[in-house]
Amino acid sequence: MSLLRHDLYIEPIKAFIDPRFPVERALITHAHGDHARGGHGSVLATPETIGIMKLRYGAESAKSWQEIEYGKPLKIGDVTVTYYPAGHILGSAQILLEIKHQRIVVSGDYKRFPDAMIAAFEPVPCDIFVTEATFGLPVFQHPDPMLEIAKLIKSMERFPEQSHLVAAYALGKAQRVIGLARQAGYDKPIYMHGSLVNMCAYYQSRGIDLGDLRKATGLAKDELKGALVIAPPSAMKEVWSRRLTDPIHAMASGWMTVKQRVRQRGIELPLVISDHADWNELTQTIKDTGAGEIWVTHGREDALVYWCEQNGLKAAPLHLQGRDDEEDES
Numbered sequence: 001m002s003l004l005r006h007d008l009y010i011e012p013i014k015a016f017i018d019p020r021f022p023v024e025r026a027l028i029t030h031a032h033g034d035h036a037r038g039g040h041g042s043v044l045a046t047p048e049t050i051g052i053m054k055l056r057y058g059a060e061s062a063k064s065w066q067e068i069e070y071g072k073p074l075k076i077g078d079v080t081v082t083y084y085p086a087g088h089i090l091g092s093a094q095i096l097l098e099i100k101h102q103r104i105v106v107s108g109d110y111k112r113f114p115d116a117m118i119a120a121f122e123p124v125p126c127d128i129f130v131t132e133a134t135f136g137l138p139v140f141q142h143p144d145p146m147l148e149i150a151k152l153i154k155s156m157e158r159f160p161e162q163s164h165l166v167a168a169y170a171l172g173k174a175q176r177v178i179g180l181a182r183q184a185g186y187d188k189p190i191y192m193h194g195s196l197v198n199m200c201a202y203y204q205s206r207g208i209d210l211g212d213l214r215k216a217t218g219l220a221k222d223e224l225k226g227a228l229v230i231a232p233p234s235a236m237k238e239v240w241s242r243r244l245t246d247p248i249h250a251m252a253s254g255w256m257t258v259k260q261r262v263r264q265r266g267i268e269l270p271l272v273i274s275d276h277a278d279w280n281e282l283t284q285t286i287k288d289t290g291a292g293e294i295w296v297t298h299g300r301e302d303a304l305v306y307w308c309e310q311n312g313l314k315a316a317p318l319h320l321q322g323r324d325d326e327e328d329e330s
């Protein structure tokens with residue numbers, strides 16, 4: 001019996017990590033939709049991940065919930081399970097599995113770049129490291145997010161009559177953009193599409209200061225003149241967004257380095273702000289764990305597998321179903 005199968009099934013304790021289908025026992029790394037689903041028997045996750053899952057899917061979406069704090073080992077049968085911060089979104093975790101003399105870390109999604117709002121990624125020494133590869137090509141090199149947010153602030157100063165409409169995914173990215181703007185000294189109210197209200201309120205309930213947030217829906221046209229408005233990408237084409245006074249369309253995403261995506265979405269002000277590791281962060285993290293074997297999932301597996309092999313590491317792509325980047329909040 002192996003500790004962990006390639007489909008992230010933990011055989012000795014009959015549990016899955018981030019399963020796409022309802023199971024008896026699920027260990028969840030974080031609350032993004034491609035990792036956290038409703039319908040499980042029991043869910044083990046950080047308090048914040050459970051809080052967000054309940055908010056999104058309802059308190060009845062699992063039969064039982066068990067909270068686990070970062071760094072506190074939990075013994076389940078013969079396996080010791082410990083969650084460590086992944087630095088991706090609020091509550092995100094890497095999961096360490098230990099049995100006898102084997103240590104496996106499943107990282108979920110992660111980033112290494114400092115993010116003042118959430119706990120920072122900690123490299124965890126292990127034998128097998130399971131890594132994401134959303135930006136797993138050498139061409140992906142994310143810039144400093146403060147420089148990106150400075151572009152937004154500068155544009156708002158230059159065009160004070162126009163509103164700036166920033167597309168950002170509802171969980172994680174929207175709050176990060178708001179937090180970065182505050183860090184850069186922007187202290188005016190920030191307006192939100194209605195679908196972001198609950199998630200921002202949840203972040204604030206966990207002690208994250210996002211400043212003065214207001215609902216953009218239902219306001220008169222004039223009130224949004226010169227305003228900073230955040231909306232999920234799916235809402236950009238909605239009627240209410242056309243009600244803004246000649247808005248400048250921006251988007252915050254790791255994909256904004258790809259010119260074709262910028263054009264397709266009609267983005268005038270691309271902001272390369274990512275919650276995923278770029279190529280250098282991925283390869284540095286693999287080195288930091290000291291793992292001799294790397295399993296690669298979630299994105300561009302092949303280039304990273306090749307890099308591992310070139311560097312003398314055993315590596316395998318996992319080809320998990322349904323981990324697509326469009327749905328995830330990159």
Ligand SMILES: [Zn+2]
Pocket residue numbers: 030032088109328329
């Ligand atoms: Zn994610």
Ligand SMILES: [Zn+2]
Pocket residue numbers: 032034035109298323328
């Ligand atoms: Zn993901």
